Amino acid sequence: MTQQPFSRPGAIDLSALKRPAPSAPPAGPGGPGAPATGAPTGGAPTAAAGGSSYAVDVTEQNFQTVIESSMTAPVLLVFYSRTRMPESGQLADDLAVVSGEFEGRFLAGLVDIDAAPQIAQAMQIPSIPLVVAVLDGRPAPLLQDAVPIEELRAALTQVMQQLTAQGMTGRHQPLHAVAGPDDGAEEPPVDPRYAAAQDALGEGDIDRAVAEYQKLVDANPADAEAAAGLAMAKVLQRTQGVDLNEARAAGAANPDDVDAQTMVADLDMLGGHVEDAFARLVELVRRTSGDERNAAREHLLGLFAAVGNDDPRVVRGRQALASALF
Incomplete structure (x- = not known):
């Protein structure tokens, strides 16, 4: 859950x-x-x-x-x-x-x-x-x-x-049209590029949402919002059907197990505990080596993408990751 x-x-x-x-x-x-x-x-x-x-x-x-x-x-x-x-x-x-x-x-x-x-x-x-x-x-x-x-x-x-x-894609209706030079003109429609992915999330079809976001990223790798949406949809995909308590117990029992720790980090992200997720994986990178360290690092980079590179928590997380690596 x-x-x-x-x-x-x-x-x-x-x-x-x-x-x-x-x-x-x-x-x-x-x-x-x-x-x-x-x-x-x-x-x-x-x-x-x-x-x-x-x-x-x-x-x-x-x-x-x-x-x-x-x-x-x-x-x-x-x-x-x-x-x-x-x-x-x-x-x-x-x-x-x-x-x-x-x-x-x-x-x-x-x-x-x-x-x-x-x-x-x-x-x-x-x-x-x-x-x-x-x-x-x-x-x-x-x-x-x-x-x-x-x-x-x-x-x-x-x-x-x-x-x-999380599938929460509702929007408020405007309270009034803001007056300006073009007052009276129709407002431009909301960007439809993300509609298919958001509709899929709203319907609970996470796999389709991942596929739709992937299409957007493939078409324009510089689309930061699509990349963030893809990263978050993948987090949701990985955690489908996972029992929160069991995952946390597994993480506590296996502190150096990459799969166990990345799962808890994903659940932290979905729970809004962004800095906890980052700190968990930074410490995992610090403790591991070789393929395990690389897997932890790549997973952490994916979570950075989900939050956005301009977020101050990501800036701090990248600094902590660099310290752990070097």
Whole structure:
């Protein structure tokens, strides 16, 4: 049995949102936020002002609807305060920008904790900035640092690739068409190159997904997204029908067995424990030699490809691999 890429604790406790917001003066830095003013009375989300078609300012009125939309595709909630921590506001802006680039693979929910303090209370937010991934109504922390947009984009690319490999290929509908010079023109269709592979994953036909991704890689070896999709599909293919507990027990009993260790590394990848997978195989490379060492190294390179060369975890993993080899 394989794990989902996110841990899924209990559903969000919305009971706090059933009570009226307390009347309080605007807070200074570090104090409780003021209640929302001028909040819309309707529950339907509308796109964030000046943002993409896939970003929404989350209020106490539309929070439930935003969370329910995670049944279709992931929702990424970013909690921020421009007054207390300006860099958290920049992270919210960057997430809105990147949400447009992913064309509905996720909805960015922007939660200003000063304007909507009860949402932060209901979610038990310990600090800002914080990005929480919500899948099927269930939250899991995803990011706790105000990273540059390039690092944010790389991290989310890896997350979306993992979800695709799990067969989660839903998309949100745009909340509105972003105004611009070509306003009124039809939006370009989503790139259809990956449709066959994603459809196969959605149907649970992993072998066909591998074959479809392989066709894309053969046609264009420079297609990084196809290469990453192929690598993740192969991980899914290798772990089909594998019992997680038995695999981990075999790995613990046979620390130098390449097959046992690479299987646990694959399961770590599917469970979202990317750095654990890398560390396990780096240490295996360090302990082995000859054909066994080469097999471990090649497997690790395949996992690097699945995550993406721009991901900082891959950069660190490559440095660790070089140290183990030399």
